[in-house]
Amino acid sequence: MVVRRACVVRQHYVPRDSRVARAAQALAEDGFDVDVICLRxxxxxxxxxLGAVRIRRVPLRHRQGGGAAGYAVEYAAFLVAATILVAARHLxxxxxxxxxxxxxxxxxxxxLLPRALGARVLLDLQECMPEFFATKFGVGPTHPVVRLLEVLEQRAIAVADHAITPTExxxxxxxxxxxxxxRVTTVMDxxxxxxxxxxxxxxTAGTGTFTxxxxxxxxxxxxxxxxxxxxxxxxxxxPGLRLEVYxxxxxxxxxxxxxxxxxIVGLVAFSGRFVPMPDLVAALGRADIGVLAVRxxxxxxxxxxxxxxDFVAMGLPVVSSRTRSMQETFGDSVALFAADDPDDLAQVLLALHRDPARRAALVAAARATSEPLRWEHQRRRYLATVAELLGDAAAGDAGSPIPSGASRSTGRPHR
Known part of the structure; x- marks a missing residue:
């Protein structure tokens, strides 16, 4: 039997990056021998x-506050290290x-070296880099660096054999x-x-708390x-209001x-660290509302x-600031408020506290909306994309290939 080997590269921390960890695990479960190269x-x-996945961590870290030059140095250092490691391991x-x-x-x-020697390269565009730079450094869409990043983005997609991304x-x-x-398929999170x-x-039922x-x-x-x-x-x-931040x-x-x-120190608890997954799941099980306040x-x-x-899977009603992706993905199945408006958020939370039936309706609606977006379905889409890319009809439970743009089985998209 021919061993199918895969290498997954991410300039972040794994398994903290759940998208990378899940992809690597899906490949391993589908019969691949998987290496991951990431930061340490x-x-x-x-x-x-970790199970069937081997992680090799490069002795580099992401450091906050380095400015554009700092990001460029970090990116260049990891690119050099990853290129050498991937090439050596591929040989x-x-x-x-x-x-x-x-x-x-x-x-x-x-x-590129593995590709030249017969491997296929799948690019997972987890972020839009031009928008990331413009937002991070407060520049407009016509800034020369933003324009350059747009060119590099398109070149990267062209260089790869295929690309996936987490939202429509x-x-x-x-x-x-x-x-x-x-050449671009949506695989959600x-x-x-x-x-x-x-x-x-x-x-929390009957405890008098509202978390x-x-x-x-x-x-x-x-x-x-x-x-x-x-x-x-x-x-x-x-009564019993509490905010927990993990x-x-x-x-x-x-x-x-x-x-x-x-x-409000007595009403707020900060974990101050990333907690183990079982502890996080337990905390979500004790909560009443999942809050997202993205600007x-x-x-x-x-x-x-x-x-x-995570909130939806755990049966939590979701309260979120209005963003395009949230509105287009979940619509009325989440309670929306105006970003940066604590008064609007307070009114939404107060209304939900007073109306348990509304909270239950939100949970049911979000579950229905997210059903086609659940990982077991997205996993099949991901493995089908890999199988089609490799021309591998024996790709485990990948299912039949899915068209590149097919992510709107609910009439709406995702991340």
Whole structure:
């Protein structure tokens, strides 16, 4: 039997990056021998075996606050390291598939030697890099660097054998800039039902508490300051009100200080770290509302926080700021509020607290909307894309190939 080998490359931390971890696991379950090359966070081993997936961590870290030059240096350093590692391993192991996850888009170059020697390169465009740069550094769409990044994005798609991306809005953006629609497939980030198992009944039922929850990287653009201000406005109006924030990030010190200034320290709990998945699932099982307060901008209007699928899978009603991707994906199945408006968020939360039937209706509607987006369905789409790319009819449970743009089985798209 011929061993099918794959190498997955991501300039981030794995398994913290759940999209990468799930893709690698899906490949392993489909019979691939899988290597992952990624960054190494403090305390992580240089090499780790997670089930059938081998992780090789490069001794580099992402550092906040380095400016555009800092990002360029980080990207260049990892590109060089990944290119050398992928090439050396391919010469020994002969990968059939090299999967590159952006950012940066030019990381696709790490797969060129294996491609020249017969491997196929799949580019996972997890972000829109021109919009990321414009938003991160406050420049307009006509800025020379933004224009350059648009060119590099399109070249990266052309260099790869195929591309996937997590939202239909992002796919439309790439196609709108010139990408061949047949070369870009949407594969969404639906929650894994084997991990996110909702409780038989909410553990807060009858306890007199009303818990809001948010999890993931704690950065300013996620708008948690809006949630804190809203909690301050609702103090005394919602009995047992509590906000739990699980994760770490550069905005955590500012949020702690804000909680002190708003005199709501007793109502807010910060984990201050990324907690193990079982602990997070347990916390979601104790919560009443999942809150997303993302600040809309050209970058985040086409992206969708994967945590929304975690909330839905765990049976939580979702309250979210209005972004294009959220509205087009979930519509009326989530409760929307105006971004950066703590008063509007407070009114939405107060109304939901007073109306349990409305909360239950939101949960049911979001489950129905997200059903085709669940990971078991997206996993089949992903493996079908890989099988078609490799011309591999024996690709396990990949199913029949799915057309590149087919992601709207609900009449709406995703992330």
């Amino acid at each position: 966070a403090p305390g992580e081993p240089a090499r780790e075996q 020994r192991r002969r990968y059939r598939l090299v999967q590159i996850h952006s950012l940066p888009d030019v990381l696709v170059l790490a797969g 809005q992002m796919r439309e953006t790439f196609v709108g800039r010139g990408a061949d629609p047949a 639906g929650a894994d039902p084997g991990v996110f198992v909702p409780p038989a009944e909410r553990e 809001l929850i948010s999890h993931g990287t704690v950065e300013e653009h996620y708008g948690l300051d809006t949630v804190l201000r809203s909690v301050a406005r609702l103090r005394g109006r919602i 994760g770490d990030g550069s905005d955590l010190p500012r949020l702690r200080h804000l909680a002190e200034n708003l005199d 809309p901008d050209p970058f985040r209007d086409v992206a969708l926080p994967g945590k929304v699928f």
